[in-house]
Amino acid sequence: SQTIHQWPATLVQPVGSPLSLECTVEGTSNPNLYWYRQAAGRGLQLLFYSVGIGQISSEVPQNLSASRPQDRQFILSSKKLLLSDSGFYLCAWSESGLAVHNEQFFGPGTRLTVL
Amino acid sequence: GQNIDQPTEMTATEGAIVQINCTYQTSGFNGLFWYQQHAGEAPTFLSYNVLDGLEEKGRFSSFLSRSKGYSYLLLKELQMKDSASYLCAVRRTGGFKTIFGAGTRLFVKA
Numbered sequence: 301s302q303t304i305h306q307w308p309a310t311l312v313q314p315v316g317s318p319l320s321l322e323c324t325v326e327g328t329s330n331p332n333l334y335w336y337r338q339a340a341g342r343g344l345q346l347l348f349y350s351v352g353i354g355q356i357s358s359e360v361p362q363n364l365s366a367s368r369p370q371d372r373q374f375i376l377s378s379k380k381l382l383l384s385d386s387g388f389y390l391c392a393w394s395e396s397g398l399a400v401h402n403e404q405f406f407g408p409g410t411r412l413t414v415l
Numbered sequence: 416g417q418n419i420d421q422p423t424e425m426t427a428t429e430g431a432i433v434q435i436n437c438t439y440q441t442s443g444f445n446g447l448f449w450y451q452q453h454a455g456e457a458p459t460f461l462s463y464n465v466l467d468g469l470e471e472k473g474r475f476s477s478f479l480s481r482s483k484g485y486s487y488l489l490l491k492e493l494q495m496k497d498s499a500s501y502l503c504a505v506r507r508t509g510g511f512k513t514i515f516g517a518g519t520r521l522f523v524k525a
Contacts, residue, residue: 332511343419343502343517344458351511359512390457394511402511403448406457 302327306391306407313414319364319378321410323391326372331393333374334404335366338388350374351396386414417441419516421503426522427493435488435501435519443508449477449488450502452518458502462488490521498523 303326313319325331332351336344346359348366356366363382367375374391388411392404419439427433439447446465450458464470464479464486476489488501500518507514 334511336515341517344504344515346512346514349511402446402506403460403463404513405460409457411455 302405304391304393304405304407306410308410309408310411311413313381313412315383315414316380319376319381319385319412321376321389323374323407324372325393328372328393328395330371330396332396333368334392335374335376336390336392338390344390347376381414383414386412417514419503419505419514421516421519423517424520424522426524429493429495429523429525431493432489432491433493433521435521437486437503437516439484439503439505441505441507441514444481444505445508446506447479447486448504448506448513450504452500452502454499493523495523495525497521
């Protein structure tokens with residue numbers, strides 16, 4: 301069966317510090333991978349998605365970046381965090397190809413607080 | 416533009432039926448999803464509609480009308496554990512981008 305891991309679970313960082321969040325998927329090959337951010341009481345905002353190694357699509361201009369160094373590894377980074385980067389960060393995967401469903405399976409999330 | 420609208424909050428009684436509506440305006444349409452999200456947890460997939468009509472899955476049903484840009488999630492025989500946020504999401508054509516609504520917080524009371 302497939303599983304998705306994210307770490308860390310919670311993180312408190314000062315403004316201006318760097319960030320690295322990691323996501324890995326097990327039990328599937330060539331998944332589509334996604335990074336979302338959810339502000340308190342808000343919907344999910346798609347930040348990045350990837351259909352393959354080294355292929356990253358950015359959805360919103362911001363001080364965040366993403367990388368996919370391996371097939372089942374997706375990393376979210378920042379060189380300098382802003383207060384507005386606080387939120388609940390969710391990684392998700394879906395099957396590749398345009399299958400009928402392609403529902404997304406979410407990781408447990410990382411709660412980031414920038415002070 | 417792209418917009419997904421859902422009521423912010425709803426309250427219902429244990430054992431009752433509740434309908435959560437979702438209207439959308441998106442650039443292209445390739446399916447509508449409903450996810451359940453308990454507080455502090457990740458969303459989990461509930462249902463998917465790509466054709467007009469009703470999809471039933473146990474106590475949960477989802478309806479879609481593409482011409483009206485409208486969907487609803489129907490929850491029957493409500494249980495306390497159904498208290499959660501319900502997210503409506505639309506996948507656009509030509510790729511994998513999925514737009515999520517802000518979610519409807521459902522409170523189930525005894």
